[in-house]
Amino acid sequence: MIVDSAPAFDVREYLRKEMMPHFLCPGCGHGIALRALLWALHELKVDKDKLAVVSGIGCAGRLSAYIDASTFHVTHGRPLAYATGLALARPDLRVVVISGDGDCLAIGGNHLIHACRRNLKITCLMLNNEVYGMTGGQVSPTTSEMRVTTTTPLGNSEPHFDACALAAAAGAGFVGREGTRHVPKLAELMLAGLEHPGFSFIEVLSDCTEIFGRKNEMGSSSEMILRQKSELRPEAYRDTVDTPFRANELPTGVLAKNARPEYGAAYRKAAAAIKAAAAKKGRK
């Protein structure tokens, strides 16, 4: 259990001190998500030298720079595609992707569904704060209906994306969701995702306090966390689409799991067979 070892975990061991203070707004949920990730990595005793973190563009994308590992802050929406090359070329590394809802579902949506389908060992965290925070608060594919953003002044009338349903339908080996309201639970979910042998997708419900919260009069960051505790965004899941993950209450925890073969291992196995056949042919 992750909670038991809490005292042994010192987040500073995994952070780049030279990058402090960080650039996140006070109360931003992304810092909580980062702490949960580092905690899970600590529990797994991951060697920092063998850890590669790839992130996209946006507030979530900036998190990689704070982690004391080999870190790659790449182009908008493409971290999964970069990570695919890295993980295939270097199966000895542990590859973690940090993305946001715009990065992962809008501009990078195609890469997400194919990463789920391919099932290469990558742990993908999608930090969902319902908004494009870094660019000033525009509507995103996960903005709840009727929420106000800088590009939906009348309230958002597009239905939001259920990222977990999408990932599961596309074949991701591990799919889970948790909010920043519960750090040990979140860290535990991340730990389970990191331990999964194939592709794992974890949606983290995070709060953009300064932009989204302010615009929608959701109160202080602690009020936003309390709101998570009491209702966990029910307004986001009130529509009528009938999918497994859209009941009245937003489900959290592990939502889907399968044991499909991990792509990299399957590829190397097939390659070894080709080489063996070629060697046999050469001997004749």
Place this chain on the structure above:
Amino acid sequence: MNAADSPLAARPAVQLVSGNHACALGAVAAGCRFFAGYPITPSSEIAERLSRALPEVDGVFVQMEDELASMAAVIGASMGGVKAMTATSGPGFSLKQENLGYAAGAEIPCVIVNVMRGGPSTGMPTRPSQADIMQSRWGSHGDYPIIVLTPASVREIYTETIRAFALAEKFRTPVILLYDQAIAQLTETVQLGDGMPCAERLWASGAREAYRPYAAAPGAVPAMARPGDGYRSHTTGLNHAEDGFPTQHPETVERNLGRLLTKLDSHLEEIASWECIDCEDADVLIVAIGISARASRRALEQCRSRGLRVGLFRPLTLWPFPENALQAAAAHARSVLVPELNTGQLRLEVERLLGRDRVAGLHRIDGEPIAPEQIAARAESLAKGTP
């Protein structure tokens, strides 16, 4: 890898292959061990060949979900320390520009093959073109350095693919191999084993505390950290300082971007490559690349047999353009003729270097190569002073 394990070992040293096949052979010979691509005519044969050849040498082939992803995956593999390549054609090359700019800015070695076909947009997928000359130089946003090589024969595709990897690794830059559909699908002989040995990237060594990912003298190439080697460095597409982290500090940006932008110019002698045929006494100098250079070569022979003093200057390194070499070759020429399969992209660069007065173009955009006779006729009228 043991030489006897090589897929090349069992094969004859001279092979009759297509241009795209030669590219795949050159890549494996250069040590390329990762290819990510997306199907597109007329470059798909490169991907097909490598999907078979790479697993035989413990490499990886992956067909990605789109052109953007294949460029991104190639950079990801190269960040992991593996020599990596992708191949495409015009429409895909447009899509690759986003991540190509990242590779240029973050200084990640990689090789991109662009088999040119007609345009704009979908153009003529099975027809030759040379209309990506400027896109290969300026296709991504911002100022950045890039190397572009333009082979004109199957054998040269093989040797230039190897050179592309050598330059990419040495100078930590994307290198584009730019050739047209006609040469891609032409069949000629290749001498396996030709070409320069492929240099290894300069890897970080020494104490982690002392390592600064982008620290290098003006115009120099910094050592790269391989993930897993204990350096735990940061790479970003944001403007960065010597420590690899983002910065907006004007002097730091100026210094680091300045080094990046002069990196190739300060090694021009090593990067530039060209061929001069009968330039010394030429009244009319033809400047051409790829299939147009082949036709020009024939035109040159036709003109010389008629007693006309015609020469040919053929850049093999297209960007950075071999400026001094062209200026020297054209020193005595009264006229300069630039035949190309576009409406004057190479001519623009030649005019920039030699002035507009003595430069004439010969352009074809209908999907057919320019015939030697067309070039010879134009060169003849220029030689006789009747344009």
